[in-house]
Amino acid sequence: MVKGESLKKKTVNGVMWSAIDRFSTQGIQFVFSILIARLLMPSDYGVIAMLGIFLSVSQAFIDSGFSTALVQKVNRTETDFSTVFYFNIVVAIFFYILLWFAAPFIASFYNIPMLEDVTRVVSLMLVFSSLSGIQSAKLSIAINFKTRAKISVISAVSTGCLGLYLAYNGYGAWALVLQMVFSSLLGTILLWYFVRWIPKLIFSWQSFRQLFSFGSKLLASGLLDTIYNNIYTLVIGKVYSSFALGLYSRASGFAQYPSSNITGVLQGVTFPVLCSIQNDEQRLADAYKRFIRMSAFIIFPLMVGLAAVADPFIRVVLTDKWEGAIYLLQIVCFSMMWYPIHAINLNLLQVKGRSDYFLKLEVIKKIQGVCILCITVPFSIVAMCYGSVVTSLLSLVWNTYYTNRLIGYGFFSQIKDLSHILIHSLVMGGIVLFTISLVEITWAKLIAGILVGGIYYIWGAYLMRFDELKEVLSIIKRK
Template sequence: MSELGRGIVRGTAWAAVDRVGTMALNFVVNLVLARLLMPEDFGYIGLLAIFIYVSQTLVDGGFGAALIQKKEPTQTDYSTIFYWNLTFSVFLYVFLYAVAPYIAFFFKLPLLCKILRVQGLILIVNALIIVQNNRLRKQLAFRTIALINISSLLTASVIAIGAAYKGFGVWSLVIMQLMYGVLQNCLLWSIVRWFPDRIFSFESLKRLFGFGSYLLAANMLQVICQNMQGIIIGRKFSAAQMGFYSQANKLNDVCSYALPNVIVQVIFPVYSQFQNDKQKLQEMLSISVRVISYFIFPLMLSLILVAEQLIVFLYGERWLSSVPFFQVLCVGGIFVCLQNINYYAVAAIGKSKALFGWSFYKWGVLLTLLLVGAHWGMYGMLWGMVISSINIFLVNAALACKYIGYTISRQVRDFMPVLIIGLLIFISIYLLKIYIPYMHFIVAALLFGTLYIVLTWMFQLQVIKDITHIKTSLIK
């Protein structure tokens, strides 16, 4: 195996450790905090999410992706982006500090003003390590990233749980975010040992912005529209409803977004290495789609089946209102898991302008569906999000077809076998649960998994060969 091949395999393994480790920690900590805090506490953070995420996206400015996409960025490039990120993050924090009272007035929740003014400090904290993180990603140094992220999150989580136990309420969630960022800073600055030079190049900024600007605009539209439901729920419904939605969405994101993102984290810089070899990119995309759908599709379907018992077991009966929200989100999750594979493949070959142009359509449709669906309450919004997920998948797949040659029909052929098998098992167990209504959710999940593995091996799907090949490569 070539050095690049070994780097990819090592990167994939450590990216998996990072993503699965942080995801598992977040999951466990969320379970503990859900029993110590009220739904309203999570609702407050959810209502402010759009302001933090949009600001964070602006701070990054697409420059992180631009530095990875550029084959050999210079010290001048890194220094320029560092100073830009830091300056802009301070500007945005001052802006959020000033508008915080008006945001609290809009939602009719005075406490939001104080929360946003403290939580907003995370923008400056995160801006200090954007370059360090991207330098490590560029080098496929996912082992270092994993160790830093997991150790920082573990320490921050212990502090947050202690604060929640002492009665800090929503502030324990804010403390967790800030401490996580501060600890990452301490470790990255001491380990990476990269420091900016006293230089700022407008030429470098302009050159990187040529790629990053379109990706920034596309990401901005995505972040705004994906978090718009927080504004709608907070204004039209309540902080408690936002809390129920937030927990359902977190659990869904772990399965439909975080797990597939393990692969996406690694393949974006790898795609950049093959940006001139369309045939190789097609093969990598095809394998990625088959492997992701093999694991995620049955997971989402089985979660729909056992949702009520699972949420009561994990969070307690006070969170029962999250169950129907979670089930609807899982339907959309089937399509969410494949969105970024196509998106980042197109970005890696430098087609950020096309991604930007189509973002107006993708996120415009989502925003329209959210506003229209809100007239039918929470469920109308959620089903609008499902339709939007299907639409976004189709658009990203069409772009991959146009610029890489990975056709939509081939993509459907790659994931359809596991989807059909999963649906057949879903229907069978659903009917069985009608006759055995008190079947334990663990039994139902194990039955689903066993039947799925048996049938996919029985039919010897191509994805089984892909997984065998990957396993052999990892062993080597």
């Protein structure tokens, strides 16, 4: 078990390198995605988004919760690793064959003929990624995000250049397809190079059953989450158009950049760290509360700020042809700002080995979400986005129910701890909106909004003596 300063040091190092991994990689990908989006049309992105649900469901079955089970298990063995490795490959090949034969029906469902060939090519990602699942899990177990950062940066630069070249030369949606497949292949090659692990010629049913008893519940909950998260793209692509889906996917993608990536940093590091102190109730509760406040301190202002500058941001970054995504982005930001709080609450259930609680929550939340979706679909995509905000807030109530049972930190306690951050962020958003209304030039609106918002938030947090700011500064000072 990691103790005292050793745990703190390991956590800080993990967060630092995970942050470098996420934000150097995402920064590079963000730049390339902007350049590519300026060359392509929203409908090109819509075509790729239509396949999201099929690829995501397949990937969920391939992993089947085994990666998380391996990280959570204390006395894992080489037999465990080899068993999961072979399982992943067999399931990946099965789903690739399934999607190959399903491709004509997918194209017919959306009434887009090119989807038949696109499905068969992009599904190669499933096979490539299945070959490196164990290597990725080993990096997480070791909290070795430095190596992951190297892999991610190399892959992001290489695949970004390829995607930009193809988009510039008129490949359209195929530029995105080939970029995705090459990214998966290169990532697998690099993981094998940096993580020198070779599977043994062994498959243990005992190991499989033991890991699957934990992972199966995560698989079920993961499938529910995956299907629900992609059902918006499925419905929009079918009911509306690939152009409308392209606008929605780009707005959703921008909203997810800060929210999902910072959450990924915190979740990827906090899970193995919290697992190491899972039997020390007081330390676990204290660490968990600190992670919740820190994530909100970082995420809330970013999401509110992005919503405030959405208009000049979209016009400057993607040009006016993407202006239909502006209002969608503003709404989705208020849904995604709660994402890290959801994730860390659910993280605690996995740390405590309560994947049964995890599954129950997912079933309840997805039924609730589908009901709200069915109500909003007939109106418009905007109504669907507002529905996602309502769903996110209601889900927070459900997610904190078991957290309260496990460590006595429920919904009202969390809202109370986060209220000062939320209010400060909303005030910042209002100031940014007022500031950009005074500026006429579009690019100047964006710069002014970012500068004023950032300065106000940090200076205000300093004057009001936010503990979260002190902790961030202390981490920066130590590093």
